[in-house]
Amino acid sequence: MNESSSYLKKLEDFLGGTFHQDIDSPEEALDEFIHEASKECLLSTIKDCQGFLNSTLTIxxxxxFIENNAEIYFPAISLNPIQWFNQIIEEMKKAVKMQ
Structure with a gap:
């Protein structure tokens, strides 16, 4: 498995495992992930997310990719998938600083 498919698989697991159809809200799901994850896990997830955003894939x-792996109805939160993804990265960064 090459490096790019490795972080894509990790992102699939993160998005699908955190933002699935049984969540109450995306915010609560992210809060739960942040609360349960170690600092190392958060740093690794942030790195994978940033690698994805900086990749050569088209917008x-x-x-x-985000829409297919996260059960989020983006029109309801008034953000496009990239804007939302950037927000969750920023929330994870804040959580790392507070740990």
Missing amino acids: QKKES
Whole structure:
């Protein structure tokens, strides 16, 4: 498995495992992930998320990837998938600083 498919698999697991159909809200799901994850896990997840955003994939492919792996109805939160993804990265960064 090459490096790019490795972080994509990790992101699939993170998005699908955190933002699935049984959550009450995306905010609560992220809060739960942050609360349960170790600092090392958060740092690794942030690194994978940033690697994904900085990858050579097109914006459309990035948005499709996020939409296909997170059970979020983006029109309801008034954000596109990339904007939302950037927000969750920032929330994880804040949590790391507070740990």
